[in-house]
Amino acid sequence: MALQDKLDAFKADFEAGRFPLKPNQEALDTMQRATAELIASGQAQRAKKAGDAAPEFVLRDPDGKQVASRDLLAKGPLVVSFYRGVWCPYCNLELQALQEALPEIAARGASLVAISPQTAPNSRKSERENKLSFPILSDVASGLADAFGIRFALPADLVSLYQSFKNDLPTFNDNPAWVLPMPARYVIGRDGIIAYAEVNPDYTHRPDPSELLPVLDRLRAGKAA
Helix, strand or coil: CCHHHHHHHHHHHCCCCCCCCCCCCCHHHHHHHHHHHHHHHCHHHHCCCCEEEECCEEEEEECCCCCEEEHHHEEEEEEECCCCCCCCCCHHHHHHHHHHHHHHHHHCEEEEEEEEEECHHHHHHHHHCCCCCCCEECCCCHHHHHHHCCEEEEEEHHHHHHHHCCHHHHHHHCCCEEEEEEEEEEEEEECEEEEEEHHHHHHCCCCCCCHHHHHHHHHHHHHHH
């Protein structure tokens, strides 16, 4: 099943109240309004896009080891997936889909990392619960997300709703600011230039990992030329 089909099925079950956490219509309206406002802001169109130089980074994995984009790019292209956190079921479905695609990504000489603002223990939980074999990196205060142009502040009514759901982002992220990255996926060539960018202010929509493979094939063909 394609990733978006899984996301759509989860969304339908959630909105129909088929989980222990059953949102009322007011809660659904709040979430839909926040998404609509973020779309209308146009921020996604101003984020880093294909052809732009990718911001360099040095972030820590759950064990505290520094991971540098420059070192990863020395080995080959880099796939970067920004996600909201282990508390987000849509993000977990995406991580699982990326894990399934990892052999195809690696076969094309590329590395894969996922990046979120959450703390190391929550990143370890992401890795464990989704059975990941690629690293989760912690973007403290969403600083790198800001450099990519995808960090945004949650509106007050959505903050209140998240608090009622026990989604305490300041605790998850060890950061008092209620900020998150828009879900985004990038392919960065060895030259540091973004070859593919997908940013969606609607967190219930994510591109299928299969979309990455033709991009990686083109990068590999260009290297061989």
